[in-house]
Amino acid sequence: MLQSYLELGYHIEPNIFTDEECEQLIEASKQLENYKNGTHRPQMMPHRQNDIYLNAMRKPNLVSIINQCVDGKAAGLQTEFFYCKPGTRGFSLHQDNFFVQAPLGVFASAWIALTDTYLEKGGLIVYPGTHKEGLLPVKKLTVEKDSGQDPNANNEETVVPPQYKVLNVSVPKGAALFIHGHLVHGSNPNKTDQWRYVLLNTYIRTGEKFRPGNYAQREEIVL
Numbered sequence: 001m002l003q004s005y006l007e008l009g010y011h012i013e014p015n016i017f018t019d020e021e022c023e024q025l026i027e028a029s030k031q032l033e034n035y036k037n038g039t040h041r042p043q044m045m046p047h048r049q050n051d052i053y054l055n056a057m058r059k060p061n062l063v064s065i066i067n068q069c070v071d072g073k074a075a076g077l078q079t080e081f082f083y084c085k086p087g088t089r090g091f092s093l094h095q096d097n098f099f100v101q102a103p104l105g106v107f108a109s110a111w112i113a114l115t116d117t118y119l120e121k122g123g124l125i126v127y128p129g130t131h132k133e134g135l136l137p138v139k140k141l142t143v144e145k146d147s148g149q150d151p152n153a154n155n156e157e158t159v160v161p162p163q164y165k166v167l168n169v170s171v172p173k174g175a176a177l178f179i180h181g182h183l184v185h186g187s188n189p190n191k192t193d194q195w196r197y198v199l200l201n202t203y204i205r206t207g208e209k210f211r212p213g214n215y216a217q218r219e220e221i222v223l
Contacts, residue, residue, distance in 0.1 A: 001013065001065060001068070001178075002068050002069075005068075005069055005178055005180065007129075008128040008129065009126070009128060009129060009130060009131030009132075009179070009180040009182070009183035010126055010128070010169075010177060010178060010179050010180065010183055010185075011065075011177075011178045012169065012171055012175055012176070012177050012178075013065060013175060013176050013178065014172060014174070014175045015174055015175065016059070016061060016062055016110075016112065016174060016175060016176040017056070017059070017112060017114075017174040017176075018174060019173065019174060021056075021174070022114040022115070022173055022174055022197075024052065025052060025053070025056060025081075025114055025197075025199055026114050026115075026197050028050050028052045028053070029043070029046070029081050029083065029197065031049075031050065032046050032049055032050070032081060033049065034083070035083065039147055039148065040083040040085050040148050041083075041147065041148055041149065041150070041151075042080050042081060042082045042083065042149070042150045043080065043081040043083075044078075044079075044080050044215065044216055045078065045079055045080070045216070045217070046079055046080070046081045046199075047076075047079045047221075053079050053081070053199065054079075054221070056079075056112075056199060056201070057076045057079055057201045057221065057223070058076070058223050062110055062176060062201070063223050065110075065176075065178060066108060066110060066178070066203045069108040069178055069180070069203075070105070070106050070107065070108055070203060070204065070205040071105060071106070071205065072106070072205040072206065073205065073206045074108075074203040074204065074205060074206065074223060075203065075204055075205070075206045075207075075220040075221055075222060075223060076201065076202075076203055076220070076221030076222075076223055077100070077107075077202045077203055077204045077210065077218050077219075077220065077221065078200075078201070078202040078216055078218050079199070079200065079201050079202075080150070080199075080200040081197075081198075081199055081200075082150075082196070082197065082198040082199075082200065083148065083195060083196075083197065084122045084148070084190050084195060084196035084197070084198065085148055085190070085195050086190055086191075086192060086193050086194065086195065087148075087189070087190060087191075088122065088146060088148045088149055088189065088190045088196075089146040089148075089149050089153070089154065089189050090122060090125075090153075090186060090187040090188045090189045090190075091149070091150065091153045091154070091186050091187045092141060092153060092154045092155075092156070092157040092186050093125070093127075093157050093158045093160065093184055093185070093186040094138075094156075094157070094158050094184070094185070094186060095130075095131075095135060095136065095158055095181065095182050095183065095184055095185075096109055096179065096181050096182075096183075096202065097135065097181035097182050098135060098138065098158070099152070099211070099213060099216070100181065100202070100204075100210050100211055100213075100218070101209075101210065101211040102181060102204055102208055102209065102210045102211075103208055103209065104134065104181075104182065105180075105181075106181075106204055106205040106208045107181035107202070107203070107204045107205075107208070107210070108178060108179065108180060108181055108202070108203055109178070109179040109181070109200060109201065109202045109203070110176045110177070110178055110179075110200070110201045110202075110203070111124065111171070111176065111177040111178075111179055111198060111200050112174075112175075112176045112177075112198060112199040112200070112201065113171040113172065113173055113174070113175055113176075113177070113198055114173065114174075114197035114198060114199060115173050115194070115195070115196060115197050116170070116171075116172050116173050117170060117171045117172075117196055117198070118168075118170040119168045119170070119188055120188070120190075120191045120192055121190055121191070121192045121194060121196050122187050122188055122189060122190035122196040123168055123169065123170055123171070123187065123188050124168070124169050124171065124177060124185055124186075124187055124188075125166060125167070125168055125169075125185060125186045125187060125188060126166075126167050126169055126179075126183060126184070126185045127160050127164045127165070127166060127167070127183070127184040127185070128164070128165075128167060128183075129164060130160060130161075130164050130182070130183055130184040131180035131181070131182040131183040131184075132182075133161065133182065134182060135182065136158050136159055136160070136161070136184065137158075137159045138156040138157060138158050138159065139156060139157055139159055140155070140156050141154050141155060141156055141157055151215065152215065157186075158184050160184050164184070168188070202218075203223075204220070206220070
């Protein structure tokens with residue numbers, strides 16, 4: 001796992017969550033603010049509304065891998081629940097650490113598929129190896145906001161050096177895609193008639209500096 005993560009900038013680990021656990025997380029999402037208000041915009045910090053998401057962030061088999069990714073004892077940093085209803089636009093190419101501004105190698109994400117995801121169903125786009133470049137330049141985008149997408153999803157786009165090749169990855173239900181903080185990635189639009197439910201957890205090595213963010217208001221979470 002670690003060799004793959006360090007070489008490619010990502011790793012897919014199957015069976016992190018059971019089918020039953022996935023269904024429980026989806027069902028709980030129907031009580032979150034952005035489901036009840038009908039926007040179905042990604043819910044930032046759902047663990048502040050329901051402990052089921054805090055417990056998911058602290059899941060031992062998840063944390064044991066994250067500790068390896070950040071090379072030390074991890075702390076939680078952020079949770080986000082994506083509904084991605086049919087027709088939702090994808091997230092533009094980005095590096096997670098563009099937003100968090102943590103030191104190199106101490107910040108990682110776990111992108112947990114609560115249903116099977118693939119290219120047509122809002123699947124992830126990655127550029128293997130780009131995590132070795134550090135923070136890359138970005139260009140501003142002028143696209144209309146998608147009410148069902150994260151408000152920061154399409155403000156800018158990472159400029160990828162030409163030697164890197166794009167890869168569309170499929171992530172089965174219950175698996176986690178572990179993402180290096182500097183890996184360039186994005187997502188495709190959901191062109192199916194099904195919802196693409198995803199729970200995103202981000203982590204940082206305990207005690208490291210990070211940007212809290214005006215929208216996310218990140219803070220260390222003891223695991």
